[in-house]
Amino acid sequence: MTANLIDGKKIAAETRKNLQIEVNQLVEAGVKPGLAVILVGDNQASRTYVTNKQKSCKAIGIESILIELPDYVTENELLNQIEELNNRDDIHGILVQLPLPKHISETKVIETISSEKDVDGFHPVNIGKMMTGQDTFFPCTPFGILEMLKYEGISISGKHAVIVGRSNIVGKPMGQLLLNENATVTYCHSKTKDLASYTREADILVAAIGKAKMITSEYVKEGATVIDVGMNRDENGKLCGDVDFADVSDQAGFITPVPGGVGPMTITMLLYNTVKSAKNKINHRNLK
Numbered sequence: 341m342t343a344n345l346i347d348g349k350k351i352a353a354e355t356r357k358n359l360q361i362e363v364n365q366l367v368e369a370g371v372k373p374g375l376a377v378i379l380v381g382d383n384q385a386s387r388t389y390v391t392n393k394q395k396s397c398k399a400i401g402i403e404s405i406l407i408e409l410p411d412y413v414t415e416n417e418l419l420n421q422i423e424e425l426n427n428r429d430d431i432h433g434i435l436v437q438l439p440l441p442k443h444i445s446e447t448k449v450i451e452t453i454s455s456e457k458d459v460d461g462f463h464p465v466n467i468g469k470m471m472t473g474q475d476t477f478f479p480c481t482p483f484g485i486l487e488m489l490k491y492e493g494i495s496i497s498g499k500h501a502v503i504v505g506r507s508n509i510v511g512k513p514m515g516q517l518l519l520n521e522n523a524t525v526t527y528c529h530s531k532t533k534d535l536a537s538y539t540r541e542a543d544i545l546v547a548a549i550g551k552a553k554m555i556t557s558e559y560v561k562e563g564a565t566v567i568d569v570g571m572n573r574d575e576n577g578k579l580c581g582d583v584d585f586a587d588v589s590d591q592a593g594f595i596t597p598v599p600g601g602v603g604p605m606t607i608t609m610l611l612y613n614t615v616k617s618a619k620n621k622i623n624h625r626n627l628k
């Protein structure tokens with residue numbers, strides 16, 4: 341059997357078209373959605389992601405500003421910069437590209453961003469709302485994965501979802517979003533013993549491990565949906581995921597590629613959250 345490909349690029353393009361219509365409507369109502377992106381230091385991968393985020397904003401009419409800070413910026417200087425953006429009326433979304441240099445606390449940075457402008461969905465208020473099933477900004481990567489599953493008509497309710505990886509930005513919120521959709525969720529991580537005994541039970545397997553091609557067909561149940569969040573380089577320096585795509589394609593029912601799977605949806609959901617924040621602003625204005 342050869343798995344059905346979940347084409348993230350295609351789903352992202354369709355979603356962005358719909359978002360562009362919403363942006364046009366917002367502009368007509370006098371609100372141009374604005375996103376501020378803060379990049380600290382000179383990590384090449386982070387720079388590429390930030391450039392892609394800005395290009396994607398521009399393509400659908402979202403105003404985006406980039407604030408570049410040197411890697412020796414102090415934590416206080418960064419927090420002051422965020423406070424300034426919190427107070428700007430033309431900025432509806434703020435994100436600080438991660439990871440940050442070691443002398444800066446990610447927790448403090450995330451907590452300083454106004455929860456109403458936290459389009460990354462990392463603020464504890466937004467995480468709490470997600471955990472209690474409320475509408476809010478959801479973290480972009482797991483939110484994008486959820487949208488891909490829905491787009492493909494893959495049912496989630498009653499299914500066993502196994503998440504490999506427990507990061508705050510992907511693994512943990514992924515499990516919560518799938519639980520909210522009535523999946524039975526198992527979390528696995530670096531200390532899990534006999535990983536394959538869990539992953540082979542998964543109807544939906546999400547690999548967010550950070551190890552090139554680690555998930556081979558022995559880890560996958562026949563017909564399972566396999567979502568690859570990995571972003572690694574293989575032995576030839578070629579971009580690859582956490583899943584051995586060629587091997588697992590013969591075993592899975594649905595599979596995402598790397599590149600062209602989860603990545604484009606991550607950026608799309610950032611655009612979605614920014615538009616949502618601008619819409620919230622209009623709704624608040626109309627309530628006054």
Ligand SMILES: Nc1nc2c(c(=O)[nH]1)N[C@@H](CN(C=O)c1ccc(C(=O)N[C@@H](CCC(=O)O)C(=O)O)cc1)CN2
Nearest residue numbers: 389435436437438439460480599600601602603604606
């Ligand atoms: N503040 C944040 N920091 C980080 C996040 C995040 O959601 N918010 N996630 C990741 C990086 N990331 C977005 O920031 C991201 C990673 C990868 C892609 C992507 O489109 N990948 C492409 C391939 C890109 C390439 O060729 O190198 C793909 O999969 O097709 C988008 C966003 C960590 N930091």
